Amino acid sequence: MASQPVFLVDYSMFNAPEELKVDFYETQKAAWNWKCCKQEKHDFVSKMFLASGISTSRTAVPAAVQPTLTAEPKTDLNSSQAEAKMVYGQVISEVLRKTGLAPTDIDILITNTSIYCPTPSIASMVINMFGMREGVQAYHMGGMGCAFGVVGLNLVRDMLKAHPGKICLFVSSEIITGAFYPGQRKECLVTNALFRMGGTASILTNNPAWRSRSKYQLQHCVRVHTGASDRAFNALNWEPDEEGINGMVITKTLPSEAANVLEKGVRKITPSIMTWGQYAEAACNYIQAAAAQASNGKLCSTSAPYQPDYTRCADHFLLHAGGYAILRGIQKGLRLPAQAMMPSFASLRDFGNTSSASTWYTWSYIESTGGVKKGETILQIGVGGGMKSGVAYWRALRDVCDIHPCWAHLEGKPVTETDLPRPISNDYKSIYDLPSTRTAAEQQQVIEAGNAIPCVTLTTGTPTPPAAAAAAAAAEVIKLHAEAARSDAAAAAVAAH
Template sequence: MNDMRVPVIVEHAPSPPTTLHRRAAPAATATTVAAVRTRLPPHRYAQEDLTEPIGDLCLAPGADRALLRRIHASAGVRTRHLALPIERYALLGDFGDSNDAWMTAGLELGEEALTGALREAGLGPADVDLLVCASITGVAAPSLDARLAGRMGMRPDVKRLPVFGLGCVAGTAGIARVHDYLRGHPDDTAVLLTVELCSLTLQQGDASRANLVAGALFGDGAAALVARGSGCARGDTAGPFVVATRSCLYPDTGQLLGWDIGAGGFRVLIDAGVPGFVRDHFGRNVRAFLTEHGLTTDDIGTWVCHPGGPRVLSAVDDALGLPGDALEPSRRSLETVGNISSVSVLHILQSIRESRRPETGTWGLMLAMGPGFCSELVLLRW
C-alpha cells in the first residue's frame, strides 16, 4: 500500500480568510446544523443473543463456529437494533424479499427521523427546499425521498437528491454536499436523510470472513439532519456550523470496500487491509486540510468519527496521534448500536449535542471513509 499514487483531493467551500483564525466567529457562508435526530428499530438485541442465530443463517449445519464467536466477541458491539425480529431473517427467500423489507421499514424509520428533526428545528415538511436521501442497503424507484416527500406533505417543488453507493461515508459526504448547496442558496433549508438497514444485506449460507464480520458489526437505523443557510435566522441552536469540507478519492483502492452485487443481493466486500491503509494514508490528508485553515489536530476539541470497527478506530487514533478519549463518542456508538453505515456519524453528532454541548467557538471535525476507497472531512465550529 505504501506505493499508492497521489490521491485525488477536492476541497469544497473554502473559508474566507477571516475564518482562519482560531477565535474567529463563524463565516458568513457557514451552514447551521439546526437539528439532528436518529431513529432505531424496536428490535434490540444483546450481541451474545445474535451470535448463534446469525451462525444458523450463515454457516452450514455442524460447521465449526469458533471463528464466528471470536469475531462477535471482538467487534466492540454490545447491543444492536435490527429491522426485523431475528427469527424472521430465515424467512427472507431472496433479494426481492429483503429489498421489500428494506422499503417497508425504511419508509417508517425515515419518516420518524425526518419528523423528529424538523420538529426539533421548529420547522414543518413544507419548509424543506432540498431533501438529500442516502442509503446503500436497498434500492427503489421512485426513491425513498420521493415517497416520503408525498407521504409527509412536502412542497411539490422540493428538490430531491437520492444517493446510492457512498456507504459509510455518506453521512459526512451528505453534510458536505448540503453545505455546498446552501452556499449557493443561503435562504434555503436542506435536510439530509440516511436510512441503513444493514442486517437485510446479510447473505444466508455465506461463511466468508467478510460476511461474518458484517453479521457481527452492523446495525440498523435512520437519521435526519436539518441544515439552514446563512440567510436564515439562526436562533438558539446547539449547532454546530459547517465551515469547510474536503473530499479525497484514493486511486486503485476499489477492492478495499464495497458490494459484490449478484442474484442474492448485496454481498459485502471488506478487505483486511483497510485499517493498515487508514494508518498509512489518512493522517497526512487530515493534517493538510487542517493546516489550510490555520489549525492542527490539537485545536480540534470534538471528533465525530465514523466507527468502522475497533481496528479502524485504533488506526485513526494512530494516524492522528489523538488522546485516548478523543474517539470515545464513536466507540460508545459502536458499542450501543453497532456500525450503522452512513447513519453512524449523525447518531454520534446527536449524542454529542445532547450529552456535552461543546463550548462556543471551539472546533470539531467530522470524518468518515467509504467505498472508492475514499474519505470525507467536514470542519465544524460551535
C-alpha cells in the same frame, strides 16, 4: 463575493424500539434454526462480534434478519422498505418537530443508502410519506458507503451556495436488511457481525436569519476520493459469491486504502484548523530540517515531519465507528488520548457500525452527556468505500445540551473505559491478544490491519537553505492563516447581515 456560511439548525437520531435490540447470546442460539447457519460460519461471526467492541445487548437488527424474530432471513425489497420507512419516518418526523418546520418548508432533500436503492427512489418515498411540495429538489445517493454522512456535507454546502437562503433536509442511513449476507464466504460475513440499524436527519441552511436558532456553523469541509486507483476502488465491493449470493466483500487491502484516503483528508484540512502556535512550531520544524540538510548535505533522517496536536485544533472528535480496529487505528494515527476517543467508542458499543450515521451518533452522545460550549470546535471524520473520506470542522454557536432519546439510557452520565467491552488506553498490540478466539495467523492479520492506519503528518517538502527556508515557511504560515482568517471574517460579516 464570499459564500454564506452554512448552519446546522438541528438533527435527530434513530432510536430503535426495544423489541429490535438483540441479545447476542440468545441470537447465537436462535441462529442454529436457520438453514444457512453452518458451524464454521457461526463461529467466525461470533468471534468477529466478540472482538468488535459492540455491546451484547443494546444494538438493533431489523426483524427480517434477526434470528429470534424470523424463521429464515428475508432480504427482499418489501422487508428493506419496511426498515427504510421505520428509520426515515422516525428521524424526519423528529427533526421537523425539533426545528418547528413543516414538510412543505423543505427546499432541498438529500437522502442516502448504499445497498437498498429502490425505484422510485428513497427520496421519492420520503416526499410521498411526508407530502412535500412539488418544487422540492430531491436527490438520492446510492452506493456511497460509510463516508457519506460527512462527504455529503460538501454536497449540501454546494447546493445551498447555488440556492442561497434555502432549507436542506439531509438524511443518511444504511438499510441493513438488504445488505444482510446469508452465504458462507468469510469476506462477506464481517458486515453481519458489525452493521446495525441507524440513521440521522439534519436541517441545514445558509439563511442568515436562522443563525440565532442554529446549533453549529460549518467552518471547513473537505473531501478526497482515491477511486482512480484500482486498488482503492476494489478494496470494498458488493458482489455475488460462488453461489450467486450477493454480499459486501471486504478485501485485505481495505485497511491500507482506508488509511491512505483518511490521511489525505486530514492532511488537506489540517492547515485550516491549526492554531497560530502550531504554525510557528511547523515553521521551526521546517527550518531545523533545512538546517540539518544544509550542514549534512542530505536530508536528516532523524527529523520527523511535523504533526500537530489535534486536541489543540478541536475540542471534540467525531470518528467513524466502523469497528474496534478502525477506531484504534485512527486513534494511533491522530495520536489522540483515550478521553478524546471515548464518544466514538461509546457510539460503537451501543449502536454498532451504523455506516454513514456513525459520526452523528457520536455527536449526539457528546450533546447528551456533557454538552458542547459556545465557541467549541468539532472535527468530524468519515471514511468509506470507493475509497473516499470527508472531514468537516464545526463551531458551536451557543451552549448545546440536548439529551437525545437514543442516549436516554445513560441518564446524562458519560461512558468510562471500564464500561467498554474492550480497553482503549493500553498497549496497542496487546489489545488484539485473544488466543481463545483467534489463531496465530488471524491474530497477526488483525494487528497488521490496525497498524495499517499511518500517522497523519504535515510534510514541508524538500528543505532549502536555512534563510530561504525561514522565509518560505513564514510566508506559507502567514498565507494559510490569512486565508482562514479571511474566510471566517467573511462568514461572520454575511451572518451579521
